[in-house]
Amino acid sequence: MTDPTKDLSLEEKASLGSGADFWTTKAVGAVPSLMLTDGPHGVRKQTGASDHLGLAGSEAATCFPPAVGLGQCWDTDLIHRVGEALGREARSLDVDVLLGPGVNIKRDPRCGRSFEYFSEDPVVAGVLGAAWVTGVQSVGVGTSLKHFALNNAETDRMRSSSDVDPRPMHEIYLHAFAHIVRTARPWTVMCSYNRINGVYAAENHWLLTELLRETWGFDGAVVSDWGAVRDRVAAVRAGLDLEMPGTGPASDAEVVDAVRAGDLSQDAVDRAAAAVAGLARRVQPGREAAVTADLDDHHRLAREVAARSIVLLKNDTDLLPLTAGTALAVIGEFAQSPRYQGGGSSHVNPTRLDIPLDEIRAQAGAGTVTFAPGFTTDGSGDAATLRNEAVQTAADAEVAVVFLGLGADQESEGFDRDDIEIPWGQLDLVAAIAQVQPRTVVVLSHGGVLRLQPVADAVPAILDGALLGQAGGGAIADVLFGAVNPSGRLTETVPVRVQDCPSYLDFPGENSHVRYGEGIHVGYRGYDARALEVTFPFGHGLSYTDFEYSEMMVASDETGVVVEVTVTNTGERAGREVVQVYLTKTDSRVVRPPRELKGFATSAVLEPAASEKVSIHVARSDIAFWDERRGDWTVEDGAYVVGVGASSRDLRVTDIVDVTGDEQPVPITWQSTLAEALADPAVAAAMADMLPAGASDGGDALGTDIVKVMGSMPLDRLKRFGMASDALDDLLTTD
Numbered sequence: 263m264t265d266p267t268k269d270l271s272l273e274e275k276a277s278l279g280s281g282a283d284f285w286t287t288k289a290v291g292a293v294p295s296l297m298l299t300d301g302p303h304g305v306r307k308q309t310g311a312s313d314h315l316g317l318a319g320s321e322a323a324t325c326f327p328p329a330v331g332l333g334q335c336w337d338t339d340l341i342h343r344v345g346e347a348l349g350r351e352a353r354s355l356d357v358d359v360l361l362g363p364g365v366n367i368k369r370d371p372r373c374g375r376s377f378e379y380f381s382e383d384p385v386v387a388g389v390l391g392a393a394w395v396t397g398v399q400s401v402g403v404g405t406s407l408k409h410f411a412l413n414n415a416e417t418d419r420m421r422s423s424s425d426v427d428p429r430p431m432h433e434i435y436l437h438a439f440a441h442i443v444r445t446a447r448p449w450t451v452m453c454s455y456n457r458i459n460g461v462y463a464a465e466n467h468w469l470l471t472e473l474l475r476e477t478w479g480f481d482g483a484v485v486s487d488w489g490a491v492r493d494r495v496a497a498v499r500a501g502l503d504l505e506m507p508g509t510g511p512a513s514d515a516e517v518v519d520a521v522r523a524g525d526l527s528q529d530a531v532d533r534a535a536a537a538v539a540g541l542a543r544r545v546q547p548g549r550e551a552a553v554t555a556d557l558d559d560h561h562r563l564a565r566e567v568a569a570r571s572i573v574l575l576k577n578d579t580d581l582l583p584l585t586a587g588t589a590l591a592v593i594g595e596f597a598q599s600p601r602y603q604g605g606g607s608s609h610v611n612p613t614r615l616d617i618p619l620d621e622i623r624a625q626a627g628a629g630t631v632t633f634a635p636g637f638t639t640d641g642s643g644d645a646a647t648l649r650n651e652a653v654q655t656a657a658d659a660e661v662a663v664v665f666l667g668l669g670a671d672q673e674s675e676g677f678d679r680d681d682i683e684i685p686w687g688q689l690d691l692v693a694a695i696a697q698v699q700p701r702t703v704v705v706l707s708h709g710g711v712l713r714l715q716p717v718a719d720a721v722p723a724i725l726d727g728a729l730l731g732q733a734g735g736g737a738i739a740d741v742l743f744g745a746v747n748p749s750g751r752l753t754e755t756v757p758v759r760v761q762d763c764p765s766y767l768d769f770p771g772e773n774s775h776v777r778y779g780e781g782i783h784v785g786y787r788g789y790d791a792r793a794l795e796v797t798f799p800f801g802h803g804l805s806y807t808d809f810e811y812s813e814m815m816v817a818s819d820e821t822g823v824v825v826e827v828t829v830t831n832t833g834e835r836a837g838r839e840v841v842q843v844y845l846t847k848t849d850s851r852v853v854r855p856p857r858e859l860k861g862f863a864t865s866a867v868l869e870p871a872a873s874e875k876v877s878i879h880v881a882r883s884d885i886a887f888w889d890e891r892r893g894d895w896t897v898e899d900g901a902y903v904v905g906v907g908a909s910s911r912d913l914r915v916t917d918i919v920d921v922t923g924d925e926q927p928v929p930i931t932w933q934s935t936l937a938e939a940l941a942d943p944a945v946a947a948a949m950a951d952m953l954p955a956g957a958s959d960g961g962d963a964l965g966t967d968i969v970k971v972m973g974s975m976p977l978d979r980l981k982r983f984g985m986a987s988d989a990l991d992d993l994l995t996t997d
């Protein structure tokens with residue numbers, strides 16, 4: 263295949279590397295113009311005014327559940343199907359690249375953009391994000407893996423530096439990106455606005471070139487987040503291929519001038535031009551295929567996936583599912599004005615919108631359904647009157663279904679929340695309702711995590727809808743009445759108090775720096791390490807049936823660990839279980855959380871008494887930790903505890919597996935400590951005459967444990983005290 267950039271001039275190559283306008287690239291020579299639009303949970307194609315903040319209108323498109331909801335299904339096949347549908351809609355609207363998925367880690371529940379990300383856990387974010395990418399790209403539409411990297415807060419996002427140590431950077435924050443690049447091969451990656459340890463992502467050669475391309479093997483185009491480029495020349499030098507949106511001819515001229523002045527290599531410009539041309543080549547078959555989108559079908563899929571995304575947090579006395587014919591009081595403004603997506607660049611203009619109240623009425627059978635708003639989302643009306651009316655309505659019914667949540671103006675791209683409270687007196691409202699109506703179900707709508715302890719203390723049943731997209735109303739009714747047995751699981755912990763969050767003291771940072779002080783202890787890793795009570799743990803979600811775990815088997819080989827377990831439906835309704843695998847290394851030489859999710863799988867729908875043998879492969883790369891001493895991944899040798907169960911705090915079966923490690927001994931130098939030196943048999947032998955008899959066995963003649971007392975002393979300091987044996991001179995290197 264001939265290279266379409268081969269005969270282009272320097273000016274033409276430079277112009278390929280910046281947008282023509284807000285959403286398109288330039289047509290240059292044989293390379294056509296391409297259209298990129300948001301994403302991720304629907305196509306936001308703007309035909310009139312353009313913006314990246316969700317302000318101006320866009321063409322109608324199916325609004326699937328945003329990642330906060332979608333992720334709760336934990337089902338890669340389902341997400342792949344959503345990806346295909348998104349790809350078909352994008353293609354039918356002549357969109358070449360859909361700007362998603364967002365796989366940043368939900369480090370702190372106050373992040374305003376939590377709704378656009380999958381999880382606090384890197385394996386969940388990586389596996390689900392990969393399914394989304396392969397789904398969209400299977401239709402011939404590109405994806406843009408974003409926001410690369412460490413964009414975990416909105417506050418000051420265009421300047422702030424995410425200051426993070428190497429181990430959490432690799433194990434927590436880069437893991438999902440690496441997994442998706444390696445396994446799903448996204449056609450583009452979007453570099454984020456923020457700085458990473460002081461260097462802007464767009465100008466970060468280590469990030470965009472050494473890690474992304476050279477280590478992970480990325481072969482697509484690096485696109486800037488909209489307006490993330492400050493210095494185009496520095497960005498191209500670092501590895502950026504496409505500046506978006508276009509900022510006019512001056513930007514291209516800077517690139518040309520820099521090459522002529524010897525400040526920027528011709529190779530860098532060639533690489534960027536080739537990457538954009540490569541993207542056009544990848545997109546071409548999709549452009550030529552006659553792809554259509556059946557919007558009715560997509561609405562049905564949106565309903566299916568929304569129902570699968572709902573998490574049953576609590577269901578005391580089996581209050582749910584409701585029986586048709588029950589007299590219901592539906593309370594809460596969200597029942598008639600649903601909150602179903604987040605604000606900002608991902609805001610989709612839905613093709614239609616299911617109203618929960620209507621959908622409940624449609625499934626309620628002969629039962630009366632009354633309604634009271636209970637509160638307003640804009641401060642209008644008299645709060646006391648609204649509340650009294652709602653309490654009375656609830657008291658008069660057999661069951662109250664109360665819709666609570668966050669309003670659209672309380673969380674969005676562009677700013678973070680100050681707290682995780684449920685606003686507008688909704689907590690007082692639900693407490694008052696629970697007083698008069700013990701049979702109360704709460705249905706939640708929100709992007710970021712909420713403080714739910716008062717709700718959990720007040721009512722017997724809670725459904726967490728997060729954000730469910732345009733068909734959420736029907737999906738909520740399906741779960742309430744049992745047409746769908748819930749199988750969603752939390753992808754984020756619900757803490758008792760925001761102050762318990764591991765990141766609490768370091769969010770959202772100050773003076774344009776965020777110190778990631780909690781290190782690897784993000785989300786459940788941190789709550790578990792400090793043995794904190796939580797309201798609902800990571801991975802939690804109930805069902806209308808019960809499952810038993812048995813016949814666990816673990817084995818390891820050079821590819822990783824295989825875990826098998828049999829799941830049996832021991833209840834009375836058909837249902838689906840999400841099986842989670844957690845690993846623990848109790849004798850690790852590095853600090854580790856008590857347990858870490860390493861794999862998961864969703865069962866098929868199991869009829870009562872039916873079983874399924876579920877097999878989960880944990881990749882060896884997921885067992886490794888980032889060894890800061892070597893600047894590389896290391897698998898520790900020995901026993902690992904494997905726990906399998908229904909949540910991070912509900913492990914049903916455990917076993918132990920032996921893994922062959924690949925630890926490299928760290929060479930002993932004059933900077934090594936006495937304890938490190940004595941752990942190396944050769945060096946210990948050379949030091950035999952240095953220490954009093956018995957010292958290295960735990961006590962000298964006086965019973966002093968010299969190694970314990972002096973173990974942290976470096977050998978070069980011992981030498982200065984005249985305590986180092988000459989034999990060490992031959993054995994040790996200096997460093």
Ligand code: BGC
Binds near residue numbers: 314315409487
């Ligand atoms: C967001 C991106 C989005 C882009 C284009 C930016 O503000 O951070 O996620 O894709 O705008 O709308």
